[in-house]
Amino acid sequence: MTAPDGMSVAFPHADPAAPALLTIDLAALADNYRTLAGRAPGAECAAVVKADAYGIGADRAIPALAAAGCRTFFTATLDEGRRARASAPGATVYALDGLFPGTAPLHAEVKVRPVLGSVEEVQEWAAFCRSRSEALPAAIHIDTGINRLGLRPEAVEALAGQKNLLAAFAPALVMSHLACADQPCHPLNERQRLAFEHLRTKLPAMPASLANSPGIFLGPLFHYDMVRAGVALYGARAVTDAPNPMKPVVALHARIAQVRTAAAGEAVGYGASTTLAGETRIATVMAGYADGIFRRLGAESGESRLTAFIGDHPAPVLGRVSMDMMTLDVTHVPEGIARRGAFVELIGPHTSIDELADRAGTIGYEVLTGFGRRYQRIYTGDPAAN
Numbered sequence: 001m002t003a004p005d006g007m008s009v010a011f012p013h014a015d016p017a018a019p020a021l022l023t024i025d026l027a028a029l030a031d032n033y034r035t036l037a038g039r040a041p042g043a044e045c046a047a048v049v050k051a052d053a054y055g056i057g058a059d060r061a062i063p064a065l066a067a068a069g070c071r072t073f074f075t076a077t078l079d080e081g082r083r084a085r086a087s088a089p090g091a092t093v094y095a096l097d098g099l100f101p102g103t104a105p106l107h108a109e110v111k112v113r114p115v116l117g118s119v120e121e122v123q124e125w126a127a128f129c130r131s132r133s134e135a136l137p138a139a140i141h142i143d144t145g146i147n148r149l150g151l152r153p154e155a156v157e158a159l160a161g162q163k164n165l166l167a168a169f170a171p172a173l174v175m176s177h178l179a180c181a182d183q184p185c186h187p188l189n190e191r192q193r194l195a196f197e198h199l200r201t202k203l204p205a206m207p208a209s210l211a212n213s214p215g216i217f218l219g220p221l222f223h224y225d226m227v228r229a230g231v232a233l234y235g236a237r238a239v240t241d242a243p244n245p246m247k248p249v250v251a252l253h254a255r256i257a258q259v260r261t262a263a264a265g266e267a268v269g270y271g272a273s274t275t276l277a278g279e280t281r282i283a284t285v286m287a288g289y290a291d292g293i294f295r296r297l298g299a300e301s302g303e304s305r306l307t308a309f310i311g312d313h314p315a316p317v318l319g320r321v322s323m324d325m326m327t328l329d330v331t332h333v334p335e336g337i338a339r340r341g342a343f344v345e346l347i348g349p350h351t352s353i354d355e356l357a358d359r360a361g362t363i364g365y366e367v368l369t370g371f372g373r374r375y376q377r378i379y380t381g382d383p384a385a386n
C-alpha cells in the first residue's frame with residue numbers, strides 16, 4: 001500500500017499543514033444511493049442529509065446525490081433545510097424537527113416543508129396557510145411506537161375528524177419512523193408497520209413513508225411510496241445479519257508529528273495509564289477526541305482498543321487519547337514508514353467506520369457525525385462536477 005515515500009504519492013492533495021485528512025468518495029456515495037434505490041424498486045428513494053449529511057459535508061453530498069437521481073431531501077433543522085435548498089434548487093426538502101412556534105413563515109420563505117408532528121403543529125401550519133390563502137405542502141408524522149416526535153394514535157383519530165384543518169394545507173406525505181429496524185427480527189417492526197397501515201388510512205390519501213436505511217432491508221412491505229435513506233448512504237452498516245453491501249465513503253488519515261523512543265518503565269500520556277514493558281517507538285499522531293476520535297479508544301493498562309495502520313503495518317494505540325493527538329506503538333513498523341509527516345490510517349481499508357464504532361462501544365452514526373472541523377476534507381469522484 002503506502003510506499004516509504006508514499007506520503008505524497010497517496011495524498012497528492014494534502015495541505016502540508018493539515019493535521020489529518022478526511023477523504024470523502026462522492027462516487028461511492030452516488031453508488032450507494034443507486035444501490036439503496038434499487039433495493040426499493042417501487043418507491044422513491046429520498047436522502048436524509050441531517051447533521052451536515054452525517055458529517056461528510058451537506059454542500060458536497062447533496063449535489064452529488066441529486067446528480068445520482070435523488071429528488072427529495074430530509075434535514076433535521078430548518079437552517080439545514082435552507083442550505084439544502086440552496087444546494088439542490090429543484091428538489092423537495094423536508095425538515096424533520098417539525099414546526100417550532102412561530103416558524104411557519106420561515107419555512108414558507110425558504111420553501112422547506114415542515115414535518116408536522118403534533119396536532120398543535122398541524123393547527124399552526126393550517127392557520128398560517130389560511131392567512132396566506134395558500135395550501136402549502138407539509139408532511140404529517142405519525143408516531144407508531146418510538147415515542148419521540150409524531151402524532152400519537154389518538155391524535156391521528158382526532159385530526160382525522162377535523163376535515164377543515166386537513167383541507168387548509170396540502171398534506172404531501174404521511175410518515176412514521178421505526179425504532180428497531182436494525183434488528184430485523186424485533187417484533188416492534190411488524191407492530192409499527194401494522195399501526196402505520198391502520199392509521200394512515202384515517203387521513204386523506206397521500207404518499208407514505210416508513211423505512212430508514214435498515215428499514216429498506218426489511219423488505220417491500222416496509223417501502224411504501226418513499227424510503228428515507230440515511231446512514232447506509234454514507235457507507236455505514238444498516239444490516240446486522242448480513243455483510244454490509246454499501247461502499248465505504250469515508251477514509252480518515254492522521255499525520256505523525258513526532259516519533260520517539262522511550263525506555264522500559266516509562267509511562268505514556270495523561271494519567272500515565274500505560275507503562276512500557278520494553279523499549280518502544282512511539283508515534284504521536286494528530287487526531288484526538290476534539291476531532292471525533294473517542295477518548296474511549298485509548299489504551300488502559302496496556303490494553304489497546306484501536307489499531308491504526310501505516311500502509312499495511314499495524315500500530316496499536318498506546319496510552320490515552322488526548323484532545324488533539326494520540327500516541328501509537330510503532331516499534332514494529334519500519335522506521336522509513338513510521339516517520340515524521342507520514343499519515344496513518346484510522347478509518348480506511350483496514351478499519352471500517354463500524355469497526356471503529358464497535359471498538360468505542362458506539363455506532364457508525366456517532367463516528368460519522370462526530371468528525372471534527374479540523375480535518376482537511378478531500379472530495380473525490382464528484383458526479384456533480386461532470
Ligand SMILES: *Cc1c(COP(=O)(O)O)cnc(C)c1O
Pocket residue numbers: 048050096176177211212213214228229230231232
Ligand atoms: C435520521 C432519520 C432517518 C434516516 O435514518 P438512517 O437510519 O440513518 O437511515 C429517517 N427518518 C427519520 C425520521 C430520521 O430521523
